[in-house]
Amino acid sequence: MLVNEPASPRSRRRAEIAARIPRGYRPALHLAAPTLLGAIVLAAAVRLLDAVDAVELVAVPATLLLGFAFEWWAHRSVLHRRAPLLGALCERHEREHHLAFTADDMALRSARELWLVLTPPASALLVLALLLPLAAAAGALFSPDAALLGLATAMAFFVGYEWLHLAYHLPPDGPVYRIPGLARLREHHRRHHDPRLMKRWNFNVTVPVFDLVRGTRWSPPRKGV
Ligand SMILES: [Zn+2]
Ligand SMILES: [Zn+2]
Numbered sequence: 001m002l003v004n005e006p007a008s009p010r011s012r013r014r015a016e017i018a019a020r021i022p023r024g025y026r027p028a029l030h031l032a033a034p035t036l037l038g039a040i041v042l043a044a045a046v047r048l049l050d051a052v053d054a055v056e057l058v059a060v061p062a063t064l065l066l067g068f069a070f071e072w073w074a075h076r077s078v079l080h081r082r083a084p085l086l087g088a089l090c091e092r093h094e095r096e097h098h099l100a101f102t103a104d105d106m107a108l109r110s111a112r113e114l115w116l117v118l119t120p121p122a123s124a125l126l127v128l129a130l131l132l133p134l135a136a137a138a139g140a141l142f143s144p145d146a147a148l149l150g151l152a153t154a155m156a157f158f159v160g161y162e163w164l165h166l167a168y169h170l171p172p173d174g175p176v177y178r179i180p181g182l183a184r185l186r187e188h189h190r191r192h193h194d195p196r197l198m199k200r201w202n203f204n205v206t207v208p209v210f211d212l213v214r215g216t217r218w219s220p221p222r223k224g225v
Pocket of ligand 2: 075079080093098192198
């Protein structure tokens with residue numbers, strides 16, 4: 001069985017965490033702003049493409065692979081370990097996200113709780129600021145089109161991360177779970193929310209590619225095997 005706490009201390013703790021959400025917080029903006037920024041970067045990058053060669057298309061799967069690897073590493077080594085200078089991120093993730101949502105209580109209770117699920121406001125801008133010099137380097141090293149494809153894929157990956165993670169924290173019987181495969185992805189993340197597993201298992205939030213590569217994909221032992 002997964003860890004269960006008595007209802008009242010858990011509800012109290014959840015209410016305490018929710019009470020720390022800033023007063024003027026606007027959840028719709030928190031979700032719409034990175035989505036819009038991602039869409040603008042994607043559209044601009046595609047518009048700037050110029051006669052893409054087949055080989056340049058490799059930038060898309062290559063960036064996705066790097067995205068899965070980065071997501072795995074950052075979740076394991078920054079969000080669940082106190083990395084130098086980045087301790088606040090671990091604090092926010094373990095003491096807010098993981099305490100608010102446990103494996104047997106994953107769903108948001110209000111739109112304001114988006115604060116506890118999405119990356120901090122302005123993360124998308126920071127991600128773009130980090131990606132631009134990387135794209136410039138890739139443009140010099142490979143080709144401008146490969147760099148643009150990589151930049152577009154990386155921003156789409158970031159926005160996809162936000163939306164998928166949000167979906168996992170919606171009620172599992174909601175209409176979004178008609179999307180094939182989403183329930184399996186949610187289950188992978190739900191297991192990560194068991195406090196006994198969170199520091200060692202299921203670090204990919206989008207698709208568990210690097211959990212498979214690194215042997216950190218946890219699923220319950222099958223009976224009778
Ligand atoms: Zn989560
Ligand atoms: Zn985590």
